[in-house]
Structure formats: structure tokens, C-alpha cells
Amino acid sequence: MVTEGRALKHVQVREYVRSLVAGAAPGSPAPSERELVHRFGVARMTVRQAMDALVVEGLLERIPGRGTFVARPRRAATRLASFTEEMNRRGLLPESQTLLARREQAGPGVARALSLTEGDSVIHWRRLRRADGVPMCLEDAYLNEILIPGFLQAGMPTSLYDALDSRGLRPTWAEDSITADVASEEEAELLECAPGAPVLRHSRRGLAEDKVVEVSRSVYRADRFTMWVQLGQES
Amino acid sequence: MVTEGRALKHVQVREYVRSLVAGAAPGSPAPSERELVHRFGVARMTVRQAMDALVVEGLLERIPGRGTFVARPRRAATRLASFTEEMNRRGLLPESQTLLARREQAGPGVARALSLTEGDSVIHWRRLRRADGVPMCLEDAYLNEILIPGFLQAGMPTSLYDALDSRGLRPTWAEDSITADVASEEEAELLECAPGAPVLRHSRRGLAEDKVVEVSRSVYRADRFTMWVQLGQES
DNA sequence: TAGTGGTCTAGACCACGAA
DNA sequence: TCGTGGTCTAGACCACTAA
Numbered sequence: 001m002v003t004e005g006r007a008l009k010h011v012q013v014r015e016y017v018r019s020l021v022a023g024a025a026p027g028s029p030a031p032s033e034r035e036l037v038h039r040f041g042v043a044r045m046t047v048r049q050a051m052d053a054l055v056v057e058g059l060l061e062r063i064p065g066r067g068t069f070v071a072r073p074r075r076a077a078t079r080l081a082s083f084t085e086e087m088n089r090r091g092l093l094p095e096s097q098t099l100l101a102r103r104e105q106a107g108p109g110v111a112r113a114l115s116l117t118e119g120d121s122v123i124h125w126r127r128l129r130r131a132d133g134v135p136m137c138l139e140d141a142y143l144n145e146i147l148i149p150g151f152l153q154a155g156m157p158t159s160l161y162d163a164l165d166s167r168g169l170r171p172t173w174a175e176d177s178i179t180a181d182v183a184s185e186e187e188a189e190l191l192e193c194a195p196g197a198p199v200l201r202h203s204r205r206g207l208a209e210d211k212v213v214e215v216s217r218s219v220y221r222a223d224r225f226t227m228w229v230q231l232g233q234e235s
Numbered sequence: 236m237v238t239e240g241r242a243l244k245h246v247q248v249r250e251y252v253r254s255l256v257a258g259a260a261p262g263s264p265a266p267s268e269r270e271l272v273h274r275f276g277v278a279r280m281t282v283r284q285a286m287d288a289l290v291v292e293g294l295l296e297r298i299p300g301r302g303t304f305v306a307r308p309r310r311a312a313t314r315l316a317s318f319t320e321e322m323n324r325r326g327l328l329p330e331s332q333t334l335l336a337r338r339e340q341a342g343p344g345v346a347r348a349l350s351l352t353e354g355d356s357v358i359h360w361r362r363l364r365r366a367d368g369v370p371m372c373l374e375d376a377y378l379n380e381i382l383i384p385g386f387l388q389a390g391m392p393t394s395l396y397d398a399l400d401s402r403g404l405r406p407t408w409a410e411d412s413i414t415a416d417v418a419s420e421e422e423a424e425l426l427e428c429a430p431g432a433p434v435l436r437h438s439r440r441g442l443a444e445d446k447v448v449e450v451s452r453s454v455y456r457a458d459r460f461t462m463w464v465q466l467g468q469e470s
Numbered sequence: 471t472a473g474t475g476g477t478c479t480a481g482a483c484c485a486c487g488a489a
Numbered sequence: 490t491c492g493t494g495g496t497c498t499a500g501a502c503c504a505c506t507a508a
Contacts, residue, residue, distance in 0.1 A: 008477070032493065043479045045280065048494090056291055064494050065486035173467035180415035180435040180457035198433050200415040207467075210307075222415035229464055232408035232442075243496070267474065278498045283475090299475050300505035 009042050013050035016040075021059065026072040030060055033068070082161035083129055083137065092131035099190075100126035101156055103145065110142045113205055113215040121145045123152060125160070128190055135191045136225055139218040147213055160214070169213045171206030178202050178227065183219070191221050198222040244277050248285035251275075256294065261307040265295055268303070317396035318364055318372065327366035334425075335361035336391055338380065345377045348440055348450040356380045358387060360395070363425055370426045371459055376451040383448075395449070404448045406441030413437050413462065418454070426456050433457040 013036055021030055031039070036047045051068060054060040061071035087094035104124045111118040123143040129136050141160060143151065147169060157163035164170045179201050188195040199219050206214035220227075248271055256265055266274070271282045286303060289295040296306035322329035339359045346353040358378040364371050376395060378386065383402060392398035399405045414436050423430040434454050441449035455462075 010477075034492080034494095043481085045480095046478060049477080051494095052287070062494060063487090065492085066488080067493055171467070174465070176464040176466060178413055178435070178462040178464065179460070180433040180455075182433055198415040198417055200413070200435075220415075225414070227413040229411040229413065229466070230409070231411065231464070231466075232406070245496075269474080278500085280499095281497060284496080286475095297475060298506090300473085301507080302474055 009040065010046050010049040010053075013040055013042065013047055014053050017050065017054060018059065021070045024070045026070050028070045030068040030070060082159050083139070084159040085161070087131045087136075090131075093133075095130040095133070096158065097128045097130070098125065098156055099128055100124060101152060103152065106142070110215060113212065114142060114144050115212045116144060123148070125156070131224070134224065135193075135221065137218050137220045138187055138190050139216055141214060141216040143214055144212065147211060164208070164213060169208045169211075171208050171214055173207040175205045175207075176202060180222070181219075183221075187219055191219070193221055193223075200225060200227065202227065244275065245281050245284040245288075248275055248277065248282055249288050252285065252289060253294065256305045259305045261305050263305045265303040265305065317394050318374070319394040320396070322366045322371075325366075328368075330365040330368070331393065332363045332365070333360070333391055334363055335359060336387060338387065341377070345450060348447065349377060349379050350447045351379060358383070360391070366459070369459065370428075370456065372453050372455045373422055373425050374451055374453040376449060378449055379447065382446060399443070399448060404443045404446075406443050406449055408442040410440045410442075411437060415457070416454075418456075422454055426454070428456055428458075435460060435462065437462065 017030055017036070021028065030051075033044055033047045033051065036042075036050075037044050040047070051060060051062070055062060055068075055071075058071055058073075060068050062068050081089070083096075084094045102124055103121055105119045106114065106116050106122045108118050110116075110122060111120060114120075114122065116122070123141075123145050125141045125143065127139050127141075129139060145151070148164070148167060151163070161170055181199055181201050182196045183191060183193055183199045185195050187199065188197065191199075193199075200222050202216075202218045202220065204214065204216045204218075205212055206216070252265055252271070256263065265286075268279055268282045268286065271277075271285075272279050275282070286295060286297070290297060290303075290306075293306055293308075295303050297303050316324070318331075319329045337359055338356055340354045341349065341351050341357045343353050345351075345357060346355060349355075349357060351357070358380050360376045360378065362374050362376075364374060380386070382404060383399070386398070396405055416434055416436050417431045418426060418428055418434045420430050422434065423432065426434075428434075435457050437451075437453045437455065439449065439451045439453075440447055441451070
């Protein structure tokens with residue numbers, strides 16, 4: 001029942017204010033700085049340090065002469081969603097069938113995309129991805145084995161992004177290319193559509209902390225999949 | 236030759252430091268806080284306020300016990316590019332042929348996307364867009380006429396985004412959907428491709444300051460266009 | 471040991487907004 | 490007029506890093 005042994009004062013104030021305004025409507029007033037000075041018995045600069053953090057964070061908004069208020073929520077920056085999350089968001093049940101999972105030597109394209117040298121060891125993971133039981137997408141993912149030792153031995157996870165997340169390597173930045181095409185014979189067979197049917201091709205370089213951790217090439221059945229993207233800055 | 240009549244001290248310090256590190260290599264040391272205290276004859280809190288701004292901005296990075304250094308440039312958040320800018324970036328010459336530019340009553344889909352009521356007046360602008368002379372894309376843009384009075388009378392601009400920019404309405408946030416399909420008869424004729432050829436369909440809601448200013452539906456020849464997207468947070 | 475950034479104090483004066 | 494946030498001072502002690 002004891003709180004942190006030694007909490008910094010500005011952190012205490014910050015978290016107190018954060019808990020106060022949690023769930024409050026935008027425009028609601030936050031405590032004034034001088035009020036917090038009295039409540040916590042700290043200097044005003046300390047209170048300002050606490051409030052500054054919340055303002056930078058986008059939670060509060062200062063209006064000179066009036067006070068400090070709960071800010072209108074800023075639009076969140078794009079978060080990279082995995083196939084699993086994306087399907088869950090649409091209310092579909094994602095499934096994944098591993099067709100291939102092995103160590104390979106990187107070819108020229110994959111090596112360049114992963115910022116490796118041709119012939120370096122990479123993990124190649126091919127999956128057929130279903131949503132509510134119907135084939136949706138065929139995905140080839142290539143991973144830099146150096147960054148994720150023991151990945152193949154650990155047994156393949158359900159969600160690649162969850163697995164990377166647990167290693168602190170969840171991509172927070174991606175460079176994607178998207179194009180329309182028609183299904184090849186092999187793709188058509190796996191996706192259970194006609195050869196020549198329209199498909200969406202999606203390539204991604206996923207980066208975490210400036211390191212390329214994932215390169216993938218996916219092909220989606222166009223009749224079943226529309227890609228959604230949100231772009232831009234906060235607001 | 237006179238500087239601003241009354242510059243705030245923390246601004247003076249901030250801009251001095253900014254000019255010092257402009258063009259400096261990442262990792263280069265910035266002046267220490269106490270050095271700036273002596274140079275400007277101000278309190279350390281004032282210097283910290285100046286440096287805080289540069290740290291939040293991503294220009295500087297503080298390392299306790301070591302000093303303050305020029306930060307590795309953070310990846311910029313995605314900026315919404317117009318067709319014109321996008322083609323220029325690829326080294327292609329963008330051209331635009333207006334097929335239609337008139338006031339219309341919003342249908343149900345456009346009204347909802349523009350956050351208007353069905354029957355409200357909207358501007359419909361259809362363009363055939365070429366790159367290096369070859370048809371690339373057919374675009375239907377719908378604009379909220381309330382936000383851009385006199386738009387049709389002003390003569391159609393070369394770049395929609397530039398025109399919106401000059402009114403302070405350049406979209407900074409977009410919600411896009413992308414899907415693969417095949418060209419219709421009409422599209423095929425305009426895009427000079429075969430009916431049934433693969434195309435990329437791109438829909439966008441473009442927002443500026445929380446107002447929907449643009450809704451567009453574009454169809455791209457898949458053999459000539461690959462979409463590039465960068466997603467995620469700074470780094 | 472000397473220098474750095476991190477935290478904190480106890481005040482001060484200012485411009486601005488609301489009453 | 491009174492309360493608000495914005496700015497600023499002249500110190501202080503701490504933990505950490507590097508020499």
C-alpha cells in the first residue's frame with residue numbers, strides 16, 4: 001500500500017493533475033498553478049514543470065489570463081497495425097497458416113530493404129492469412145535474424161508485431177508501397193480466386209528505432225480487402 | 236539594423252543556440268547551460284526554458300552528466316502531398332486537364348464524407364492527370380463551397396493543395412482508402428488503357444483544422460503508378 | 471574532482487481576461 | 490480589481506560522467 005519510495009515532486013503533481021482530468025470533457029478547467037502550489041507545498045516552477053509536460057503531451061492547454069484547460073484531444077498519429085489488429089478492428093476473426101518459416105540467405109532486394117548485405121542470414125516467413133475463414137492475403141515477411149535471435153526456435157507467434165513488441169522491436173515507422181495488379185497462378189490457387197483477378201500488392205519496410213526489422217510483401221484479394229490509411233500530423 | 240524592440244530573454248538564448256547548431260552534425264555539443272548563463276547574464280532557469288523548447292522540437296538532446304548535443308534528425312511526420320508535388324518528386328512533369336468544374340448538389344455519399352447535408356452545394360472538379368504526357372489518373376474532387384467562396388470564379392488553379400494553402404485550408408490530415416479494381420469502359424477510354432485493366436482506386440477525406448475541406452476519388456493506372464506511404468511517429 | 475544536466479526553492483513583475 | 494499564466498532571478502543540492 002506504499003507508493004513509490006521516492007517520487008519526484010513534479011511527477012507527483014503531474015500524475016495528480018493527470019488523474020484529475022482523466023475523462024474530463026475538453027474545455028474543463030484544470031487546477032490553477034497557484035492552487036497546486038498550495039496543495040503540494042512546492043514552488044511554482046515545480047508546478048509549471050509538471051504542467052509543461054502535460055501541455056507538450058497534448059492533454060492540457062494554457063490560455064493566458066484565463067487558466068489551464070483540458071485540451072481537445074489531438075488526433076493520434078498513425079499507429080502501425082498488424083494484420084491481426086486490423087482484422088480485429090473490422091470485427092473479423094484473423095487466422096494465419098504458416099506455409100514457410102526458415103532461415104535463408106538474403107537476395108539482393110531483401111538485403112537492400114533490410115539494410116543488410118546480400119547473402120546475410122534472414123528469416124523468411126510465408127503465411128496465408130484468413131479472415132472469418134476466407135483467404136484474404138498471402139504474406140512473405142523477411143526479418144533480420146541478428147535482431148531477433150532464437151525467433152525460429154521459439155515457435156512462431158500468432159502476431160508478428162506482438163512478438164516484435166515483446167523484444168522492444170515493434171515497428172513505429174513504415175515505408176509502404178501499394179499497387180494494383182492481377183493474381184498469378186500460384187497466388188490465385190492459394191487465395192482461392194481466379195488467375196488474373198485484381199489484387200492489391202503491399203510492400204512494407206518496418207522500422208523500430210531506426211533499425212529495419214521487417215520487410216514484407218503481401219498480396220490481397222481486391223474483392224475482400226480495402227486498405228485504410230490515416231496520414232498527417234496531430235491536427 | 237535594429238533587432239526586435241523587446242525580445243524575450245529565453246527567445247534570445249533559444250535563437251542563439253539554434254543558429255549555433257544550424258547545420259552542425261548530429262552529436263555535436265551545444266553550449267552548456269552554465270556557459271549560456273554567463274554569456275547572456277541570465278538565470279539558469281531561463282536558459283533551461285530556451286533549451287527545453289529546442290529539445291521538445293527535436294533539435295537538441297540532453298544527456299545527463301555529459302551535456303547537450305545536436306540530436307539526430309527525427310523522421311518528419313508524414314506530409315500530405317498533392318498529385319503535383321508527388322509527380323515532381325518522382326521527376327515527372329505533372330499536367331492536369333479539367334473535364335468538369337461546376338457547382339452541384341451533394342449526393343448522400345459526398346455529403347456524408349464532407350460532413351454536410353444532402354443537397355448542400357459542393358464544387359465538383361474532375362480532372363484527367365498526366366505525367367510526362369501520359370494519362371496517369373482520373374480524379375473527382377468534391378469541395379465544401381462554404382469554405383472556399385469564389386473558388387469557381389477565381390479560375391481553376393494548377394494545384395488544388397496550393398489553392399487551399401493560400402486560404403489556410405491545406406489538409407494536414409487525411410483518411411484514405413485504397414483498393415484494387417479493374418477499369419470501367421469510361422475510365423479505360425480516358426486513361427487510354429484496356430477496359431478491365433488493373434487500376435488503383437484511392438479515396439481521400441482531407442481535413443484542415445478539423446474541417447473536411449476535400450473529398451476525392453481517384454483511379455490510377457496500375458501499370459504506371461505505385462503509391463508510396465510513410466506511416467508512424469517521429470522515430 | 472570538475473563539469474554536466476535534473477530538480478527545486480521563494481520569491482518577483484508583467485500582460486491579459488473577467489467581473 | 491483580482492486571478493491567471495508568462496517570464497525571470499539567484500541561488501541550492503543531487504546523480505551522473507569523464508578525466
